[in-house]
Amino acid sequence: MRLLLDCGMYQGPRAEEDEFNQWVPVDDVKQIDAVILSHGHLDHCGKLPVLISAGYTGPIYCTPATAEVARIVLEDSAEIQEENADYLNNRARDPSAPKVKPLYTRKDVHDVLKQIRRVKYGEKTMILSRDGKEGPNFTFFDAGHILGSAYVWLETLDNGKPRTLLFTADIGRYNTPILRDPQTLPGAANWVITESTYGNKQHGDIAAVEPQLLDAVKTCIANRSRLLIPSFAVGRTQTVLWYMEKFINEKLIPRIGVYVDSPMGVEVSRVTCEHTDNYDEQSRAMIAATGSFCSSLVTFASSTQQSKQINNDNGPCVIIASSPTCEFGRILHHLTHSVENPKDMIVFVGWIPPRTLGRRLQDGEKRVRILDRWYDVRCQVRTIHGLSAHADGDELLRFLGPTLKPQTQAFVVHGEVDQAEGFARRLLAAGIGGATVPAIDTSFFTSADGPVPPSGTSPTKTDND
Numbered sequence: 001m002r003l004l005l006d007c008g009m010y011q012g013p014r015a016e017e018d019e020f021n022q023w024v025p026v027d028d029v030k031q032i033d034a035v036i037l038s039h040g041h042l043d044h045c046g047k048l049p050v051l052i053s054a055g056y057t058g059p060i061y062c063t064p065a066t067a068e069v070a071r072i073v074l075e076d077s078a079e080i081q082e083e084n085a086d087y088l089n090n091r092a093r094d095p096s097a098p099k100v101k102p103l104y105t106r107k108d109v110h111d112v113l114k115q116i117r118r119v120k121y122g123e124k125t126m127i128l129s130r131d132g133k134e135g136p137n138f139t140f141f142d143a144g145h146i147l148g149s150a151y152v153w154l155e156t157l158d159n160g161k162p163r164t165l166l167f168t169a170d171i172g173r174y175n176t177p178i179l180r181d182p183q184t185l186p187g188a189a190n191w192v193i194t195e196s197t198y199g200n201k202q203h204g205d206i207a208a209v210e211p212q213l214l215d216a217v218k219t220c221i222a223n224r225s226r227l228l229i230p231s232f233a234v235g236r237t238q239t240v241l242w243y244m245e246k247f248i249n250e251k252l253i254p255r256i257g258v259y260v261d262s263p264m265g266v267e268v269s270r271v272t273c274e275h276t277d278n279y280d281e282q283s284r285a286m287i288a289a290t291g292s293f294c295s296s297l298v299t300f301a302s303s304t305q306q307s308k309q310i311n312n313d314n315g316p317c318v319i320i321a322s323s324p325t326c327e328f329g330r331i332l333h334h335l336t337h338s339v340e341n342p343k344d345m346i347v348f349v350g351w352i353p354p355r356t357l358g359r360r361l362q363d364g365e366k367r368v369r370i371l372d373r374w375y376d377v378r379c380q381v382r383t384i385h386g387l388s389a390h391a392d393g394d395e396l397l398r399f400l401g402p403t404l405k406p407q408t409q410a411f412v413v414h415g416e417v418d419q420a421e422g423f424a425r426r427l428l429a430a431g432i433g434g435a436t437v438p439a440i441d442t443s444f445f446t447s448a449d450g451p452v453p454p455s456g457t458s459p460t461k462t463d464n465d
């Protein structure tokens with residue numbers, strides 16, 4: 001039986017991106033029996049259309065909320081692929097040059113959606129092989145990372161002995177708004193494939209986020225100015241919205257204009273509203289008390305026209321728009337209106353990758369180029385840490401606590417070298433039987449007595465959010 005755990009897109013420098021994302025082992029694809037999808041982030045689901053185009057015809061298992069999030073993310077990704085190909089073809093000087101094809105199109109995404117099978121949290125599901133034989137069982141548990149996210153608990157028989165494999169995918173933080181905490185592991189696993197995005201780091205305190213955000217909003221209210229929050233459309237936008245509605249509902253601030261200006265942010269917010277069964281108790285209590293979340297307190301701008309209308313609001317108001325890097329998306333137009341105004345403020349809600357406009361602003365550069373013009377940066381710029389969607393090293397160890405046992409062998413993936421290797425060392429110090437950072441394209445074999453230690457040492461490719 002062959003299972004694929006996630007099928008994500010690599011995001012990085014263009015040449016590397018093309019190489020990784022176009023590569024598919026076609027012969028192997030036809031032998032895959034099932035795909036298990038942990039959540040809807042692009043680096044976990046983004047290559048599914050490529051897999052289907054290469055001939056995969058089996059089921060793609062995911063939670064109901066992930067099915068919705070993955071649809072929105074994949075459709076957006078297909079649109080970007082098509083636009084990029086159009087742009088490159090229009091720019092080509094030689095009309096006889098071969099046309100650039102998009103990696104995939106919206107039609108390919110439609111084909112992916114037909115193969116999705118929705119499985120609820122906690123529902124043990126047997127996987128059938130392509131020829132109908134009974135295979136291992138898997139169960140989704142809440143990973144607390146984004147809406148619908150799951151870690152996977154796989155149970156199988158290995159030479160008659162029961163064996164378990166835990167695939168953490170991405171694990172969220174504890175005590176974050178909206179989402180539940182990562183669910184406690186059902187027990188110790190024989191094998192663990194764990195993420196390590198921030199495995200060797202410590203995040204800021206989540207409790208510090210609320211007063212920092214409130215102070216920023218109050219400053220803009222006092223100045224009658226605009227507060228811009230460049231944000232990821234999936235997850236972070238909804239978290240910031242949750243705080244805004246809380247501030248208004250608890251009368252910590254008066255009712256002011258709050259805008260979500262991103263078509264994908266609007267859609268994911270709508271899906272978030274529909275999946276209240278995924279919320280933690282505090283968020284459910286908030287809805288019960290106020291009857292609202294993603295409510296009339298917020299203006300959602302899907303169309304370009306709605307986006308332009310936001311410019312008529314000179315403040316006080318809060319505008320949440322993608323993208324956090326400020327390299328593309330609607331945030332750019334809002335920046336051109338605010339960046340030279342000393343009363344306006346930009347608040348970054350997380351780490352911004354280097355060599356991007358967002359990072360230059362975050363680092364305090366005094367003159368920046370936005371779209372086609374240079375601007376002096378006169379507005380205030382702040383950063384609020386602590387809103388990461390990923391557990392840090394301590395939180396990952398807390399989550400893996402029940403399986404930090406001598407019989408467990410861990411494979412540490414989804415992290416830069418220093419994070420993955422640092423976290424592997426922490427796992428060993430905490431008493432796990434073995435911890436390896438596998439190289440790309442490495443195979444592992446087990447014997448009846450347990451896993452055979454592998455030999456790779458370089459990390460897998462990943463990206464952060």
Ligand SMILES: [Zn+2]
Pocket residue numbers: 039041044145170465
């Ligand atoms: Zn993720």
